Amino acid sequence: MSLETVAEDIRDEARARAREIEADAEERAEAIIAEAEADAAEIEAEREREIERRIEQEREQRLSSANLEAKQKRLEARRNVLEDVRERVEAEVASIDxxxxxxxxxxxxxxxxxxxxxxxxxxxxxxxxxxxxxxxxxxxxxxxxxxxxxxxxxxxxxxxxxxxxxxxxxxxxxxxxxxxxxxxxxxxxxxxx
Incomplete structure (x- = not known):
């Protein structure tokens, strides 16, 4: 075997080994990218869920506040009606003669x-x-x-x-x-x- 043949075999082996390393590196890089994309998608989904929870919570708070305000207005209106009735009754009682x-x-x-x-x-x-x-x-x-x-x-x-x-x-x-x-x-x- 000649020196040149040995050198060519070593170069072929080195190239093959380099292609394997490159393929392995690409595979690892793709796995890292896929994992990072999956993490990013999970973070994005979690943020969306958190925003939806906040929106729902704020909607419920506003609805509750509106219901409370409406209830207070109804009670105030009832109180006013009862006061009016009471005043009319007092006037009727005072007018008994x-x-x-x-x-x-x-x-x-x-x-x-x-x-x-x-x-x-x-x-x-x-x-x-x-x-x-x-x-x-x-x-x-x-x-x-x-x-x-x-x-x-x-x-x-x-x-x-x-x-x-x-x-x-x-x-x-x-x-x-x-x-x-x-x-x-x-x-x-x-x-x-």
Missing amino acids: GERREELTDELLAAAAAEFDEGASVKVYGRADDEALLVALLESYDGYEYAGEYDCLGGVVAESEASRIRVNNTFDSVLETVWEDNLKEASSRLFEQ
């Missing part, structure tokens, strides 16, 4: 008198417009006297210093009790859904 006003005032006075001992000295207060009515009704009660005006829709406030008792039997106090006891039912009737 004549025999009906006398009957109601007499019943409230009798209920207040039941709270005091017999023979007690009791001062009775009432609406300024009811002074004549109260003075006339008090003639039936010993030790009771009209003591002046009380800011109310009608009825009486009776008190005795000796027993330290004060009874509020005004139309206002009765209305308040009836209102509180029936508010839920009134609200249900007004705002049936």
Whole structure:
């Protein structure tokens, strides 16, 4: 074998080995690129999912906020309607007059008198417009006297210093009790859904 043949064989082997190394390097480079592309695609997909989660979360927060605001407006409107109804009821109660006003005032006075001992000295207060009515009704009660005006829709406030008792039997106090006891039912009737 000649030296030239040996040199040619070594060169052929070197070229073959170089092609193998190059092919292996290309294969590894393609694998690295594919892995990097897969990582990039996963990162991109994760970011898209995160953006979608944020968008959904913000949408839910805005929807919740809008629902809360709508609920608050409905409650405020209901409260306004109930206040209007209450004012109209108060106006109706304040306008009771004549025999009906006398009957109601007499019943409230009798209920207040039941709270005091017999023979007690009791001062009775009432609406300024009811002074004549109260003075006339008090003639039936010993030790009771009209003591002046009380800011109310009608009825009486009776008190005795000796027993330290004060009874509020005004139309206002009765209305308040009836209102509180029936508010839920009134609200249900007004705002049936």
